[in-house]
Amino acid sequence: MRQYERLWPDHPFRFRIPYQRLRGPDSERAEYIETPPEIAATVLRLIEDIDDEEWIYWCSDDKYPIRLIVEKIKELIIYALATPEISGLLFCRTRVTLDRPELSLLPRRRVTPAGNVLLERKGWYQIWIHQFLKAKVLRSLFSQLPLEIPSAKALDGLKDQISKPDEYHLFVAEQNFAVFGESTKRGVITRNCLESIRRTDIELPEWFRRSNGEWVTMGKLPEDTLWQRFRRRLSRERQGR
Numbered sequence: 001m002r003q004y005e006r007l008w009p010d011h012p013f014r015f016r017i018p019y020q021r022l023r024g025p026d027s028e029r030a031e032y033i034e035t036p037p038e039i040a041a042t043v044l045r046l047i048e049d050i051d052d053e054e055w056i057y058w059c060s061d062d063k064y065p066i067r068l069i070v071e072k073i074k075e076l077i078i079y080a081l082a083t084p085e086i087s088g089l090l091f092c093r094t095r096v097t098l099d100r101p102e103l104s105l106l107p108r109r110r111v112t113p114a115g116n117v118l119l120e121r122k123g124w125y126q127i128w129i130h131q132f133l134k135a136k137v138l139r140s141l142f143s144q145l146p147l148e149i150p151s152a153k154a155l156d157g158l159k160d161q162i163s164k165p166d167e168y169h170l171f172v173a174e175q176n177f178a179v180f181g182e183s184t185k186r187g188v189i190t191r192n193c194l195e196s197i198r199r200t201d202i203e204l205p206e207w208f209r210r211s212n213g214e215w216v217t218m219g220k221l222p223e224d225t226l227w228q229r230f231r232r233r234l235s236r237e238r239q240g241r
Contacts, residue, residue: 001030002200007068013057018042039152040145043138052136055081059130062152062183064193067221069177072116076173077132079112086110088170089118090131092178094218097126110171117174124159126172129180129218137168153186175222182216190216 004011014028018035026032035045050056055077073091080089090097096104097119108120124141144162149155164170183193189204194211197204 002202003065003196005029007065008070008073015059016046018046038147039149039155040142040147043142047135047138050135052134052139054135055132056135056138057130058133058138060128063128063130063180063218064183064196065130065178066181066192066196066217067179069221072173072177075112075114076116076118076177079114079116080132080171083110085169086118086171087137087168088121088131088133090121090126090129090170090172091176092126092129092131092180092219093119093172093174093176094129094220095126097121097172098176105172108169109174118171119174121170121172123164124162124170127159127170128155130178133170134168137170140165140168176219177221179217179219179221182218185212185214185216188212190214192217 001015004013015030017024017030017032019032020034020037023032023034024030033046035042047056076089076091080086101119104122104125106120106122110118110120112118127141141159141162141164145155145158149158181192181196182190184190189208189211191211191213192215194204194209
């Protein structure tokens with residue numbers, strides 16, 4: 001949430017935050033909702049009062065934005081809202097949709113009035129990255145998952161056993177407009193997340209103050225040269241001293 005406020009100050013979101021025992025105060029941009037502890041039941045509870053055709057911004061807390069090209073993202077969502085056939089829109093093209101398009105993408109393409117090219121994704125590819133979805137997409141997926149899920153990592157294998165309805169068309173922008181970071185890996189905070197938090201007033205518990213040493217990010221922006229990435233990394237290291 002802090003990163004969205006910093007990168008997209010006028011964002012339109014009101015985040016829904018699940019809790020079982022401890023909750024924070026509701027605000028203009030955050031709403032706490034009591035949910036069951038199970039993963040699937042939590043998601044279904046969060047969208048319980050949302051109509052199937054309503055758009056939501058799906059953003060689980062295991063990832064966070066590092067860079068956003070906000071004006072391009074706004075263009076994309078305006079187009080999606082006016083196009084009934086679209087059920088989902090991802091603006092971070094990375095990993096499998098970039099490196100293995102023959103596996104993860106369909107041949108179908110759309111070109112928006114602004115000239116942005118959208119590629120249709122197969123199945124549930126990259127469903128865990130922050131993106132715009134109609135509520136029915138999440139409802140369909142999570143209502144078919146088992147109640148007991150051993151770990152968040154197990155969700156990858158479980159989702160692949162579920163067929164996505166053919167009428168749900170999920171797209172990804174051909175050109176990438178965002179960079180996201182992984183918050184943790186196997187339950188240990190990543191180096192990038194720890195350094196990001198250290199630049200804020202967020203207090204971490206003692207057991208969460210040592211990273212795994214890994215830098216785990218997704219997405220590279222079009223103007224991202226090797227020199228620009230080096231300068232940003234050098235700046236981060238100086239700030240962390």
